[in-house]
Amino acid sequence: MIGLADARRIVLDACSPLDVVPCPLASALGCVTASPVVADAPVPAFANSSMDGFALVAADTLEAPVVLNVVATTLAGMAPASLGGGEAVRIMTGAPLPSGADAVCMIERTMPGPGAGEVTIESVVRRGEFVRHPGDDLVAGQVVVDAGTHLGPAHLGVLAAIGVERVEVIRRPRVGVLSTGDELVAAGSPLAPGQIRDANRPSLLALVERAGCEAVDLGVAPDDEEAITEAVTLGSERCDAVVVSGGVSVGDADLVKVVLGRLCEGTMHWMQIAIKPAKPFAFGVATASATPIFGVPGNPVSAMVSFELLVRPALNQLAGRPAFGAPQLSAVADEPLERVRDGKTHFLRVIAEAGADGRIHVRSSGVQASHVLSAMAAANALAEVPDGTGIGAGEQVDILLLEADALAAASRRTAAVARR
Numbered sequence: 447m448i449g450l451a452d453a454r455r456i457v458l459d460a461c462s463p464l465d466v467v468p469c470p471l472a473s474a475l476g477c478v479t480a481s482p483v484v485a486d487a488p489v490p491a492f493a494n495s496s497m498d499g500f501a502l503v504a505a506d507t508l509e510a511p512v513v514l515n516v517v518a519t520t521l522a523g524m525a526p527a528s529l530g531g532g533e534a535v536r537i538m539t540g541a542p543l544p545s546g547a548d549a550v551c552m553i554e555r556t557m558p559g560p561g562a563g564e565v566t567i568e569s570v571v572r573r574g575e576f577v578r579h580p581g582d583d584l585v586a587g588q589v590v591v592d593a594g595t596h597l598g599p600a601h602l603g604v605l606a607a608i609g610v611e612r613v614e615v616i617r618r619p620r621v622g623v624l625s626t627g628d629e630l631v632a633a634g635s636p637l638a639p640g641q642i643r644d645a646n647r648p649s650l651l652a653l654v655e656r657a658g659c660e661a662v663d664l665g666v667a668p669d670d671e672e673a674i675t676e677a678v679t680l681g682s683e684r685c686d687a688v689v690v691s692g693g694v695s696v697g698d699a700d701l702v703k704v705v706l707g708r709l710c711e712g713t714m715h716w717m718q719i720a721i722k723p724a725k726p727f728a729f730g731v732a733t734a735s736a737t738p739i740f741g742v743p744g745n746p747v748s749a750m751v752s753f754e755l756l757v758r759p760a761l762n763q764l765a766g767r768p769a770f771g772a773p774q775l776s777a778v779a780d781e782p783l784e785r786v787r788d789g790k791t792h793f794l795r796v797i798a799e800a801g802a803d804g805r806i807h808v809r810s811s812g813v814q815a816s817h818v819l820s821a822m823a824a825a826n827a828l829a830e831v832p833d834g835t836g837i838g839a840g841e842q843v844d845i846l847l848l849e850a851d852a853l854a855a856a857s858r859r860t861a862a863v864a865r866r
Contacts, residue, residue, distance in 0.1 A: 447720040450755065450791065454769075456715055457729050457756055461738055463766040464617040464686060471605055474597050476658035477615035478766035483591045485608045488581035492526075493543040497576040500534040500556060500565055501527075501547040504573040511568045513559045520544065534565055543577055550576035584608065596767055616766035621654045622681030623647055624664035626674060626692040626702050627744065632666065645746045645819055646691040653753050654689070656849070657761050664688070674705045682709070682737040686764060689757060692744035694728040702741065706730060710739055720790045723748040723816040727756060738764075745816040751793055754828065754848065774830075777806035777845045783829055784836040791832055795825035798845055808845060 466480040495501060502514060514534040518527035522540035529535050534551075535544045543550070549571045557566040584590060590604055591597070597615070605613060630644040631637055644666055654661040662685050667677040681688040693702030694716070707714050710730025717727045725748075728741025738760060742752040759769035777798060785792045796808040808829055812821030827845040829837070837843045 447718045447725070447789070450719055450721055453717050453719045453727060453729075454756060454759060456717075457738075457740075457760050458763055458769055460713070460729070460731050461687075461760040461763045464619060464764055466614055467617045468612045469615045469618075470612055471602055471610060474605075474613050474615055475599065475602060476765075477597050477613075477618055479591055479593055479595045479597065480614040480616055480766075481593050482589045483605060483608075483610060483613060485584045485586055485588050485590050487586050487608065489584040489607050490578055490580060490582060492580055494522075494578050495537045495539055495541055495543060495550045495576060496578050497550055497552040498538050499550045499552040499576065500567070501529065501537045501544050501550050502534040502567065502571065503529070503531060503547060504549040504571050504575070506532060507549075507551070507567050507569070507571045510570045511566055513561075513564050513566050516559075516563050516565050518544070534567075536565075548573050548577070552576060594766070596771075617686075619659040619686040619761055619764045620662055620684065621657075621659045621761065622662040622664045622685035622688040623650045623654060624677050624681060624688065624690045625666045626669070626690060626700075627666070628669045630666050646742075646744065646749045649746060649750055649819075650689055650691065650742075650753060653750065653758070654761070657758050658765060658767075659761055669701055671701045671704060674701055675709070678705055678709055678732075678739065679734075682732040682735045682739065685737060687738045687740065687757075687761065688732075689740045689742060689753070690728075691742050691749045694741040694743055695726045703728075706739060706741060709733065721751075721755070722788070722790045722792045724752040724755065724793075725790065727752055729756075743816075746819045747795070747816045747822045750822055751828065754846065755793070772847055774844050774846055775806060776842050777808045777827075777829070779829075779837045779839055779841055779843050780807045780809045782836060782839050783808075783810065783831055783843060785831055785834070787834055789833055791830060793828040793846075794831055795821050796827050796829045796845065797825060798827040798847065806845070808843065 517533045519536040520527050520541040521538050526542035527535045527544040529544050529546045551567050551571045555568050559565050591601055625644045625647045629641050631641045651661040664677050664681045667674045693700030709732050711733050714730035719725055719727055726743050730739050740757050742749045763769045783794055795811045797811050798806050798808045801807040811825035827847050830844045831837055
């Protein structure tokens with residue numbers, strides 16, 4: 447057996463960031479920028495109001511309360527009005543500041559004036575109050591988004607604010623997912639004796655999507671050398687990476703090994719990793735296309751854990767992101783996390799929740815066998831339990847969150863149950 451770190455090194459050494467492409471802003475969420483983006487104009491471009499109220503000259507309010515003549519109304523999107531001493535302009539949030547004005551009095555500090563077309567300003571207004579000045583957010587020439595930025599929703603908003611329609615990014619990986627085995631039947635089809643429904647492909651396709659990649663369904667290949675060769679070859683030609691489930695265990699008389707060994711001649715690694723589940727794992731690079739090929743176990747939980755520990759870091763690297771984006775966190779076991787000593791690190795499926803003490807607390811999500819997908823579905827984290835007899839109640843354990851907002855979702859679920 448080899449250690450997880452060694453297995454990861456083999457995989458990551460063969461996975462480099464993809465090429466750079468121009469990407470429409472609407473499709474750039476989750477992509478990584480290839481070069482800096484610079485603002486060519488200030489944001490905001492003009493002085494405007496940050497409140498509904500009245501634009502005025504601050505010096506006119508020194509003897510407040512004072513009555514001013516309302517000479518115009520300006521809404522957002524309108525051209526700026528103008529005013530002189532003793533005058534005010536009714537103004538809405540985001541509307542351009544009138545020429546001659548240097549402040550805004552919020553509507554809550556005003557009253558209707560004694561006469562028509564007048565307003566009473568009830569308190570002194572400071573110069574610049576509730577005014578957004580040009581360049582308050584960004585100045586011309588400022589780097590808005592640096593190279594290597596993992597674009598989130600706010601980044602897209604900032605880029606839109608400076609008029610960017612397309613941004614240079616590292617191409618989003620296209621990842622093919624193939625299931626293999628005569629025993630597999632697609633959802634909706636009847637089961638013959640000895641057959642099972644294919645759970646790996648839907649799970650792995652979803653994991654690919656959640657990893658910020660484009661998922662390509664390569665279907666199910668039967669235990670036929672020609673069919674497996676055709677499916678893997680097609681995937682390696684169309685995709686930037688291919689994930690094949692099934693046929694990677696020691697002792698499997700499976701044609702997957704024959705096909706991958708031939709297509710990835712000289713680069714194929716058949717690994718036994720010192721972890722449970724997901725001990726068997728295969729990796730190579732297709733000779734003809736230079737496409738990374740990942741072989742994950744057929745057991746559904748093992749396939750998903752393989753993805754989280756080995757495939758996801760490689761896809762992150764292909765996309766230009768840090769390989770290990772999710773930090774490893776420390777949690778408290780609310781119950782014993784038991785295991786047997788076997789020379790391997792166990793990754794137990796657990797439910798992680800934020801406790802009232804400010805710490806993360808975990809408990810088992812169910813039966814830990816590698817075929818029990820329901821316990822994986824209930825989990826939002828993997829607990830890393832080193833070789834030994836396990837973790838006792840109240841002891842610390844390292845965890846890997848399975849989704850970015852796992853703790854927030856768990857906390858909301860806990861709060862909802864408490865309200866019932």
